[in-house]
Structure formats: C-alpha cells, structure tokens
Amino acid sequence: MKDLKMNAEVISVFPNKIRIVVDNLEEFKLKDESLKVGSYLRVADNENSILIAIIENFSIEVNDEGIRDYIIEATPLGLIKDGEFIRGGDTIAIPPKKVEPATRSDIEKIYNESIELSRQFIFSRLSSNKEIKIPVDGNKFFNKHISIIGSTGSGKSHTVATIIQKAVEAKLGEFSLNNSHIIIFDIHSEYKSAFPNANIINIDNLILPYWLLNSEELEEILLDTGERDNYNQSSIFRTLVTENKKKYNPSHEKIFYDTPVFFDINEIVNAIINFKNETENAKCSGRYMINDRTYSLLADGKTNDESGIKLTNEERIKKYFEKELTFFPTKAQSITRGDYADGTLDKFSIRLQSKVSDKRLDFLFGDKSKSIKFEEILKKLMGYCEELLSNVTVIDLSGIPFEVLSITVSLISRMLFEYGYYYKRLRCRRNPDEKINNDVPILMVYEEAHKYVPRSELSKYRSSQKAIERIAKEGRKYGVTLLLASQRPSEISETIFSQCNNFIAMRLTNPNDQGYVKKLLPDTLGNLIDKMPSLSAGEALLIGESIILPSIVHIDKCKLPPSSNDIPYWDLWNEEWKNINLVEIKSEWYK
Template sequence: MFDIYGRNNEEKIEIGKHSSSKNLSVYVDIHKLILRHCAILGSTGSGKSNTTVSILKAILNDYAGSRIILVDPHGEYSSAFPDAKVFKINDASNPLYIPFWLMNFDELAFFLVGAKPTDDQKIEYRMFRELISTYKKENFKLKAGDVNPNFITADSPIPFNARKVWHEMNWWLNATFDKSNKDDQTKDVAKETDKGDYENLVPAKFEPYTMGTQAPYKSKHQEYYAYEKKILARLKDSRYDFLFDPGEYKDEKTSKDLHNLLNDWIGSEKKLAILDLSGVPFEVLDITIGLITRFVYDSMFWGRNEPYTGKNRPLLLAFEEAHTYLNKDDNNSYSKSSVEKIFKEGRKFGVGALIISQRPSEISETILARIGTLVALRLTNSGDQSIVKSSAPDNLNSLINLLPSLRIGEAVIVGESIKIPSRVRIKLNSPRPTSDDPKLVECWCKKHDVNDENYKTVVTKIREQKF
C-alpha cells in the first residue's frame, strides 16, 4: 500500500484502494497534496492516526530528501516510527528544548507576566520591553555568528537570562538609597549589603529603610511591582524547565545556538522529527506550538534560496489534534496565527501543512479555506460533514452523504490533488501509534487486585505533571 512512483514527471502517492475493489489503487498528486496543504478529518476511532502514518511512511520510504516535522501533543506516534528522531521533555537521549528567548516580545510578555499588546500604554510594559532589549543587545557575539547590536530588538531571537531579568526587577523594588528623590535613586547610592545570586533566585539585600526623614530611604521605583512576582513564579515552576533551562541552548555562553536546533529538527539524516509535546503544560501549549511553527517558517523564509533548505528542499509540518489549538477561540492566538501564515504564504517558501482533527468545524476558518485536499474518514457531526461538502463538487453529494456510515479505515478524498473524488480503504499499519482502543472486554474479564498502595504513582505524576 502507499507506493510512490513517477509517471510522465508527475509524482503521485497511492492513498489507498477503492472500497469496491481489492486491487484498484487510488493516487493523489503529492506536489499538490503537500504544498496546497491537506487535512485528515474523522471522528474519534475512525482511523485518523493510521491514515496519518500511512501517508507519512509513503513519503519517507520513497523520497530520500523528504523532511517532515510531526507535532504530537499526546505522544502517540513514536511507536509507529521507530526510525524517526523523537524529541521529548526530560528524555535522556533527545530532550525537547525550546529556548524561551525564541519568543518575540508579545509572546514573552504574555507568558511571563500575562501582559498583552494592548498594555503598551503602561509604563511597566514599556520598561519591561526596554529591559529585555538591553539584555539581548549585550549578547551580540553568538555561536551562529555575530549580530549588529543596532539591529537587535526585544523581538530578536537572542539569548538572555530570565533569572537576571527577575533579579534586576527585584533589585529596584527592594533597594534602599541615600537619596529620597526618585531621580537621585541610582545604583551608585544604593545601600546594598549583599548582591544576591540571580542563578539561584536569591535576591539582593539592603540596609533597612527608616520610617522617618533619615537615610536610607525606601525605593520609589515600583514600576515592576505587578511583574516581579509573576516572573518568579514562572521561574520556580519545574514544568517550564524545557523553556528556561534548555540545556546547551540556555544562553550565549553555552555550546549550542539556533543553527544546532534547526539541524536537529530539519537538517539531520533522520527525515522525520517528532516533537512529543505530551509533557508540555496545557496553558503554554498554544505558545509552544506557535513558537515551533514560527521558528521553522522563519528558517524556510530566510533560507528560501539556500541549496539545503527553503524552496530547494521543501518541508511538511503535520499538526495532530489540531482542533485543540487551531480553533476559533481567540485564546489560542499564537499557534493559530503562526499556522495560518503557513497556510497563506508557506507554499512560496517550500512549507506545506497537514492538520489532523476530529472536529473540523472548530478549526479556524482561515485555515479551512486554504486546505487543498481533504481526507475525510467517518464524520457523524453535521457541522463537520459540511466542511467536506463545501470542498466537493455539487454533483458528489451522494459520496459525501456516506461520511457517517464509513467503516474504520475508510475515507473519502476530495480536493486539488485527486482528479476524481474517491472512497478508499486505508491499509492497517504495523507498528501502530498508541492511539488504538484499549481491549475493553479482555481487561474487564480480569480480576484486579485491590491495594491501598495503588494510585500513589498516578497521583505523583499528576502533581509533578511528568510521565
């Protein structure tokens, strides 16, 4: 199943067999499938994961220069691709690191202190931006090449130390001074007794301020009051270590830079990189996926004419469980805006997108409008069915009406990459993703031991948010 071949210089991929025949194959144009973007849609248990594996394996097996990144929020696909390079949080061999300093300022401000771009009139927001810019400009000598400091802004992906930012805020909030006038309260007149240790989140210490009119005086620099405790809470939360302590990508002093990260994801001998996000806290899943997508897109955009990437070596980005972070909810603005950009402009720079979802009616309309090919498995919801109907010719309503009654592994394919919309069967793959149903009857027929020690491990995992 899923052989790829060239006929008259038109590359095609076998998508399955006709449901009415055991031998009649159905092919799609792989160029249009990838660069015009595609989607695999189906209700839970309809065979989406198996279909995804079939398509990706066909590409990987027959194209030596193919490149795929699979964003896997639930960690299901590593078992189906034993030869893939899997990046996972806290993994011993390939830990997933996404340096926090890859975020632009809007993302960083939202993540660290909950601030939004609409806060740009607040003095603390503007001071925070200036502080970030200052620390980034100090680190212009980098492993991937020196950067002109005049071109560095708060949005530039330049390493800096978040603990140092917190320490600076805490310093100004708690310092005491020889002078009572705010304009005269500078570092050279501060009554500091201990510098503290920003790496270990130990604040600086100062002589206590007096209650009267005598020195030392309390700091009047309270602009960071709303931000300092929020940053400290983030830094102390071990769930965010993959962002704040990204191993050899931590800061400008460590041994690796962004070119190493790109090589790991899209430049290694492994044609498929699986980014296992199962250990990412849900509240930062939006920013994490947005950050991954934007970074990869930027690499393709700025490297579009390089011989080893961009238009000379296209890339497919696949997004599993897309409805959870690419939906119409404005709270998912970061991942959605990044993926929408790929759907709108990615083709020109060699970036194609595949989304996998069980609720297509919840996905951003901007994304849906630019999907060139739909692989629709069983869909029972009328709103989800209408998404497929809107992409098919009017004279094919009879085919689309079959969506609620399709068997597991059957699909209807419509769109630019297939000349005749077809109903197909997808071969069952082995090894499989870990998304298959549990063996309910077999499990319920067994008698399980009752023990007071049960669930201790489960509760610990819940508390630590780690597998």
C-alpha cells in the first residue's frame, strides 16, 4: 500500500525550522492550489497537535538510487491545539506523523478565531491566497503606534488611504458619522482626492496663532540663532513677551514667558524698535530722551537734570509697547545711547519686522490669529466645526513656508496631544473610577515622517521632534496614536520608531533601511523579512501585536485613491507634443 512509504516526511525538526522530504510533489499538493514559498503546511503529531509552518525554500536532491527528492524547509509559526491556534508555543511531539499543505479553512481558522468578530478590522488579504481576509485586532491596532515603511512607489499612501477609509466606514449601529477622528499631515497635497468630504485645512484657511507657540518655537522663527548678540536678543525678547502677556491678561495670577495666553506681537516689534533707538539723559539715568513734546531740553540742545521723561523700568516698557517713538539724537556729554542701543538689536529688529509682516506667515501673525479663540482652533483641527463635522481632517502642508514647517507641525501636534491629556484629567476628575481615559481618541497621520522627526540634532527639526516624541512616548494613555509613513526608516528618530507596535513593511530596497528594520523586528520572523525587497506594489509584511501571525498580505485597494498614482510616462511621451503655460505656473509659484 502507498501509505507504507509516506509521500512526505519530516526529516528534521529544529526550534525554528523543519525539513521535509517529498517524493511525489503532484500527490502532495492540494488540488487546484499551487505550492509556493510562503504557502502554509500543517504537520501533525500523535498527540493531536498540529504545527503550522510557512514554506521558506524549496530544493531538489538526487539520492543514491538516482531518484529525485523534493526538499522543503519551513518555519514553524504556531500550534493548533484542541482546535485553538497558539502562536509560537511548544513544538510538536517527535516524531511528527503527517505533513500536508494547510487547507484554506485551516488558515482562515487561524486568522479568524484569533480575534473576536466585533474587533476585527480588515484591510488586507493573504498574499499567497487572496481569498483569505486578514483581520487585525482593531483595538490593538489603533491603540499602539503604527509605522508604514517602504520605498517610493511601494504603496504607502494608498495603504494609508485604505486604512482610514475603512476605519471611517465601520459602524456599530445606524448613524451617519462614526466616532473615528483622524488628522493627516499631508505634505504633498495627496489626500484631498481620497477624502473628498474631509475637513481640509490649507495655507488659505489655516489660523495658528503665534501666541500659542512655546518659547522654543517662538525663538526658532523670530530669533537669529548663531549670532553673537543672541543673548541680548533673547533676554530682551523674553522680558517683553512676558510683560506683554501680563498686560493683556491681568486676571491671571502667574504669567510666565511660556504661559499660552494672548500677547500682541506688534507691540513687541514697537518695543524692540524703541529700545534699539533709545537715548538717555547722560546726567540723570532713568530719564529717556523721547521726543514727544513733553521733554525739556536746553536751548543749546544740551540737557539738564530735568531733561527727558523719567520712567521706571515698568513704565518704560509699557510706553515702548504703544508705538514707535522718536528720540533725541545722542550729543556728546549730554545725551547718551540707551542700554540696548548699541547696535546689537538692529538686525533682530529688522528680522522681527520682516517676519511679522511677511504675507506668507499671515496664518501665524495675521490679524485673524489675534482674535481667534483657543477652542475655535481646536474645533477646526479636530473636525468639530459647526458647519462640517468630519471624521478626517487633512492638513495640507504644501503651502507652508519651509522655515516654519517644523513649528507648524509641532504646534498642531502639541495642541492635539494636550487635548488628550486634559480631556483625560477632566474625565478622571469627574469620575475617579473612569476606565476609559478618552472616549474620543484620535489618530495622527504623518506622511513622510522622516521630514518632521529625522534622526538629526539640527535645531530646525527640534520642535516637531519634541512634540511627536512626546506623543510616541505618552500618547497611548491619552488616546492619541501616531501613524508614521516613511520611505527612509533609517532616517527616523529611533525614539519614535521603537515605540511603534504595528508595522506595515512594504517593498524596501535600500540595504541600510532593510538592516535597520530587521533590527527592530522580532528575530522569529526568519526569512519573511528577506522578502521585503521583492514585494510588489500594495504588498506588505504585516507584523505586530494586533495580528496573530506576521503575514505577507496584499493591502486592499482604496475606494478613492490619493493623488499619488504613478505617472504613465511612456503613454504620455508617446502622445503629441503638449504646450504648457509657464506664466500660469509661475503665478501659482509666487502666489
């Protein structure tokens, strides 16, 4: 009988590998299904355990009798014991009894039974068998940070779109909007097309008041770092900002430089100009030679002890806020330059004026940012505007001047993190037994994350790095999760990357990046990871706590794609010469 000599036999068992010899491949295969690297096998023992393994490689050996043997090496993934799949687990009892390709229902059982139906979030199918849907545990997936990595064109943006579209559609009841809240930082203006109903924020309607910037962010835009007189600049700037905040918020008991309350930036500009031009009575310090007709100056232009206006330091600052004053010029012996009028503030003053009046920075320093209320900004960022409630907010960063990109991202990220932080505090105060810290949790999506959180010490990245690192470290507790997409994982800050728990690793060709990703992932993955360079567009290695097994999947196509499709060069080049209107492009450029 045929069974006397088994067709397929396990010839060795190692902790992380099994070797199988097959003498008739046709008989071994399941009907209508081909056997591939990546296909699943089931290996049974005498004790009712079934080991599920994934084929790693395949070779042919010719034995002494000149007969061909097919050798399959496979990596064990886990055990089905008493009908339940356990990842990893003990290996099977030796010797194994029977090897067969796993059936579709074996595989479906593993994926489906691992996660309760109501928690299943499905956005991909098994790559080796597209009929098998791969669920992830929706709670675990969104509660831990997610990282999507892959070379250009591997399908990251489409994956982001698929995930978000499916999350927004999911509903446990009859209502039009579910309770998902997603904010996308869209650096290439790609996502408007994928989310036509989204709350779209761009340079034309973004209002981010300068007075919400923290000290580091403010100084990053306004101060000239690396200049020798920097200390003078920052110390006077700090004093003025603090005083101005006090002036506008008299009811606040304690106001510091960093307190996030209103101050008037134009008054700071006035004061800096006045300090830089200030002159003082040489004979009597504290008398400032302001030319506003209340002075007394001797007929010969000299001063006496009564010349100028006597002001305390506080009065002086208050007066300097009001407007740009004129001062009497310095005169040998009788009028001297003021404390700060030694030229060290000249450049700073020009820089400050040009920044504050820069049309491109209107979203920060313009009139609207003076009148907008804190809660209005948060509502806008979170899709809670009265006229449009929206699950998805797309923040189109393409028009934001490069020099303020980092602080824009940092300010928005910080505000949303703090929303989570204070909401938790409020909830826990209201109900000390509160189990759910935040019942409106949010997902923040950073496309091209290496641009905001690079592994770099450069000061221009510091603010966004800090803000996003904080979310990476603490966001989980407050209902603020990150989704980072990047082409260059090796260039992303390690602090952030190492906090990610769910990885969607798409085709990755750069060896540096591959090496870096390998280091971060568990070693039990064996050769799965070596598939990374050969994945096709839309294929990914899905790894993490939310999925029962690391799996090579094909991400479902999104309903509406982001505008990042490959450009059909060859088709276009084969068409007739097209004219382009460069003047029109220029006016878009200089808008």
